[in-house]
Amino acid sequence: MKGKVSLAVVRRLPQYYRYLKELENAGITKSSSRDMGEAMGLTASQIRQDLNCFGSFGQQGYGYNVSSLIKEIAYILAIEEDRPFIVIGAGQLGGAISASNNLKGRGFKLVGIFDNDSNIVGKKIGNTVVRHIEELADFCKAEKPKMAVLAVPQGSATDAAKLLSSLGVQAFWNFSGHIDAVCEGAVFENIHLEDSLMTLSYRMEE
Amino acid sequence: MKGKVSLAVVRRLPQYYRYLKELENAGITKSSSRDMGEAMGLTASQIRQDLNCFGSFGQQGYGYNVSSLIKEIAYILAIEEDRPFIVIGAGQLGGAISASNNLKGRGFKLVGIFDNDSNIVGKKIGNTVVRHIEELADFCKAEKPKMAVLAVPQGSATDAAKLLSSLGVQAFWNFSGHIDAVCEGAVFENIHLEDSLMTLSYRMEE
DNA sequence: TAGATTGTTAATCGATTAACAATC
DNA sequence: TAGATTGTTAATCGATTAACAATC
Numbered sequence: 001m002k003g004k005v006s007l008a009v010v011r012r013l014p015q016y017y018r019y020l021k022e023l024e025n026a027g028i029t030k031s032s033s034r035d036m037g038e039a040m041g042l043t044a045s046q047i048r049q050d051l052n053c054f055g056s057f058g059q060q061g062y063g064y065n066v067s068s069l070i071k072e073i074a075y076i077l078a079i080e081e082d083r084p085f086i087v088i089g090a091g092q093l094g095g096a097i098s099a100s101n102n103l104k105g106r107g108f109k110l111v112g113i114f115d116n117d118s119n120i121v122g123k124k125i126g127n128t129v130v131r132h133i134e135e136l137a138d139f140c141k142a143e144k145p146k147m148a149v150l151a152v153p154q155g156s157a158t159d160a161a162k163l164l165s166s167l168g169v170q171a172f173w174n175f176s177g178h179i180d181a182v183c184e185g186a187v188f189e190n191i192h193l194e195d196s197l198m199t200l201s202y203r204m205e206e
Numbered sequence: 207m208k209g210k211v212s213l214a215v216v217r218r219l220p221q222y223y224r225y226l227k228e229l230e231n232a233g234i235t236k237s238s239s240r241d242m243g244e245a246m247g248l249t250a251s252q253i254r255q256d257l258n259c260f261g262s263f264g265q266q267g268y269g270y271n272v273s274s275l276i277k278e279i280a281y282i283l284a285i286e287e288d289r290p291f292i293v294i295g296a297g298q299l300g301g302a303i304s305a306s307n308n309l310k311g312r313g314f315k316l317v318g319i320f321d322n323d324s325n326i327v328g329k330k331i332g333n334t335v336v337r338h339i340e341e342l343a344d345f346c347k348a349e350k351p352k353m354a355v356l357a358v359p360q361g362s363a364t365d366a367a368k369l370l371s372s373l374g375v376q377a378f379w380n381f382s383g384h385i386d387a388v389c390e391g392a393v394f395e396n397i398h399l400e401d402s403l404m405t406l407s408y409r410m411e412e
Numbered sequence: 413t414a415g416a417t418t419g420t421t422a423a424t425c426g427a428t429t430a431a432c433a434a435t436c
Numbered sequence: 437t438a439g440a441t442t443g444t445t446a447a448t449c450g451a452t453t454a455a456c457a458a459t460c
Contacts, residue, residue: 008451010408012424014401018384034418041386044417045453060418061460077404078411092302099298107407108402116351171410173403178224180247193303193337193397194312195220197281197379200395201313202216203353204377205284205385214427238441250441251429258443266442267436415460422455429448436441 005053012050015040017073023066024141079107085147086139086169088160090115090123090130094151098125113141127195142168145173150179158182211259211309216368219245223279238269285313291353292345292375294366296329296336299381299386300357317349346373354378356385364388402403 008075021039023031033044038149040047041155049062051057057072058064074080085108087098097103104183113125116133131139147170150157164172165183172179181188225246230239239250244255256365257263257270264270265276280286291314293304303309304319319331322339329336337345354375356363363382371389378385380396387394 006451007405010405011401013405013408014398017404018401020397028376032415038412043453045455046451048417049433049452057418058418059460060458061416071414077408078361079248079404079407083407092305096298096302100399102400103403108403159263171404171406177402189402189409191399191402192220192224193306194308195217195224196395196397197309197314198220198285199213199216199224200353200377200379201285201289202219202283203393203395212427219417247431251431252427254441254443262443264442266434268439269441290446366428413447418459420455420457422453424451426451426454427449428446429446432444434441434443436439 009050009053009096012042012046013073013077016047016050016158017070017077020066020070022113024070029066030063031066031069034057071095077107079105082107082109084109084111084143084145085149086110086112086114086143086145087149087151088114088133088136088164089149089151089153089176090117090120090125091151094149095125097149097151097175098128102191108147111145112139114139137167140164140169144168147173150176151175152176161186163189207397215256215259218248218252219279219283223276223283226276226279226400230276234271237267237275239264241269251280258260283313286310288313288315288318289353290315290349290351291379292316292318292320292349292351293355293357293396294320294342294370295355295357295359295382296323296326296331297357300355301331303355303357303381304334314353315407318345320345325344338372342369343373346370346375350374353379355382356382358382367394 019036033047035046037044054076055072057069082105087094087110088092090113096114098110113128114129114133114136115121115130120130121132146169148164150160152160154177157174157179161172161179161182162204165186170185172185174188176185179188225242239268240254243250243253260282261278263275288306288311295318296319300319304316304391316334317334319334319336320339320342321327321336326336327338352375354370356378358366359382363380363385367378367385367388376391377393384396385394
């Protein structure tokens, strides 16, 4: 069933989630697909279509209850409970991700940071001590993180993913170039910040 | 003419660019749409369609010359010359972006970093000293950066964008929440890392 | 009840893929 | 020349939008 929902739809769910959270914080308890669409620059149709991929969450004549829709989307995205994840690479970017508070409550909680640079190992980022990469195998056996952030130098990402996959990691949030299907059954979310920057360059030309 | 090319096409150009650079580094001088498609997981048709939005860069019976196609795409994306940009917010993320070497040669060069925290002002990130935000107006008048990275706390992004827009900044690479059309004529590339993380959460469920 | 807004089906639109003549 | 591969048109596919009956 899940396989039938297009990625375009899935990528809009966090947008809805974000906007609904705003409404909730503003004390607004209900919203219609029309209102939401206007505020977010989408059509009401699209919002209803998207949501109805997963169920019927609204009520005719009324609209959607903000806080229950938030709960539904959180359930769909599987972010109701934070699962343990680790960060590989404690450089600038790895450090920024490790220190970010915006990621809490998005389905994951940081349990470990690893690096191979002995100048960094032992230091704290937020509340988490950076461990040496040699400790990785034991750590994974004990903590069983299912997701890993890759923030390592370009060339090492594939090897890191293979190793982590063998240690039980199933999903990768990869900032270190492009990886695709190198490990059986693993899921990759590749972030190419440079690509995004280049499209900005294109669009600012007139 | 430019308005007629869809964003989906534009977002694939950096992918092509990246892959072609790899080929070039490997000493490969020619490639066909078939080869490229296979390597990148796209159809040959799509690659030819995409490129033909901008011109005819190949040769029948031969394919594409790698280094000249790289140059063509660089020209289209307007990344042949690096334009000055500034970073607003020298926290973890702003620091990571400022320090990143991956962004060089992508159309922009860092000329200034600004923050309002006097503990950070004066420190160096890479080769660039962090300036106080009070210096921003004078700096912009002198250096005329056309792009700014927003890496500030959520609530302050819109105000920052408005200010920068009034100082001549036309494009924003925004990591601080969502901004859209708050300034006449400005272009926004909104990066929502949390959204990306939530889609990963969804996809790792079975 | 009347008004509003959903869930859902049908119509449209755009993007991707296939096909093929042009040509190197 | 024969083979390969482009540029480009036509066909298909999927995603978005419009419409409307169901119903709160």
